[in-house]
Amino acid sequence: MRVQIVLFDGFDPLDVVAPYEVLWAGGLASGGAVTVELVSAEGPRDVVSGSGGLVLRATAGLVPDRPGVVLVPGAAGPLTGPEGADTVPILLGRTLETGLPALLARALDCPHVTVAAVCGGGLVLALAGLIEGRPAVTHHLGQDLLDATGAVAVSARVVDDGDLVTAGAVTSGLDLGLYLLERELGPRIALAVEELFAYERRGTVWRRHGVEAQPW
Numbered sequence: 001m002r003v004q005i006v007l008f009d010g011f012d013p014l015d016v017v018a019p020y021e022v023l024w025a026g027g028l029a030s031g032g033a034v035t036v037e038l039v040s041a042e043g044p045r046d047v048v049s050g051s052g053g054l055v056l057r058a059t060a061g062l063v064p065d066r067p068g069v070v071l072v073p074g075a076a077g078p079l080t081g082p083e084g085a086d087t088v089p090i091l092l093g094r095t096l097e098t099g100l101p102a103l104l105a106r107a108l109d110c111p112h113v114t115v116a117a118v119c120g121g122g123l124v125l126a127l128a129g130l131i132e133g134r135p136a137v138t139h140h141l142g143q144d145l146l147d148a149t150g151a152v153a154v155s156a157r158v159v160d161d162g163d164l165v166t167a168g169a170v171t172s173g174l175d176l177g178l179y180l181l182e183r184e185l186g187p188r189i190a191l192a193v194e195e196l197f198a199y200e201r202r203g204t205v206w207r208r209h210g211v212e213a214q215p216w
Contacts, residue, residue: 001184002068003036007058008075008100008124010050010091014170015073015118022177022193029192030185039063041100050076050091064103067112069180072104074120074139074170092120092127101128114163116180118173122166126151135159135208136166157203175201 003023005016020036027034040047040058048055064070075091095101101124107113108130117125122138123146125131132150137143137159146153158167158179165183167176178201182190194200 001034001180002066003034003071003180004039004060004062004066004068005036005071006062006073006100007038007040007047007056008095008098009048010075010077010086010094011047011056011073012076012119012170013049013051013054013056015076015121015173016056018171018173019071019116019118019177019180022174022197023181025193025196026177026181026185026189029196030189033185033189034181041098041103050086050088062100062103062107064106065110065113067110069114069116070104070107071176072115072117072121072124073173074118074123079141088120092123095124096128100124101130104128105130108163111163114165114180116165116167116176118167118176119170122146122151123149125164125166131164134164135161135206136164137168137206138166139169154206156206157201158205160205160207162208172202174199175203179205 023036038058039060039062043061046055046057075088077088081087107115119139122136126149135152135154138146143153178190
């Protein structure tokens with residue numbers, strides 16, 4: 001499984017590093033069955049996060065039709081601020097002015113690619129009009145906006161809709177990484193990484209099957 005984690009200006013570092021380390025460890029545990037790289041829509045470059053100017057380097061450009069996983073993080077910063085401030089909504093909105101939405105659209109069209117998102121990464125997909133009518137989750141403060149874009153907001157830690165797998169608030173990137181390991185490589189690899197990090201996943205993974213729950 002080849003995983004491309006997308007960096008964009010203002011990204012949230014934990015949205016990137018948490019799944020990166022989980023998936024990288026999965027690669028070690030599986031003898032190299034998982035590889036992870038940091039990419040950007042623009043190609044190799046240093047990318048500044050929204051958290052105090054922390055910089056990570058994208059070592060390659062995003063290849064949307066490469067079989068595997070494309071993972072989109074959210075943004076970091078204040079939720080509100082004076083006009084012109086780099087708030088989370090502004091940072092997420094700026095991604096729409098880049099080449100990223102078109103690349104993500106191509107990834108979603110590719111039958112051998114799973115597009116995943118952590119926290120506000122789900123909003124990047126939704127604001128670009130790429131997941132209308134599809135179940136997804138984002139940070140709990142953005143669920144109403146997710147619904148407003150035409151996506152179907154689900155209040156779960158991780159939502160699996162086949163080639164679209166989304167996770168909620170920031171630390172859910174750990175759960176997303178572990179779930180992807182279990183889904184693609186099996187529970188023994190996921191358990192080995194859980195034990196290595198002394199971390200247990202939270203909540204139920206929502207999927208579009210089974211008996212539908214009735215209103216209380």
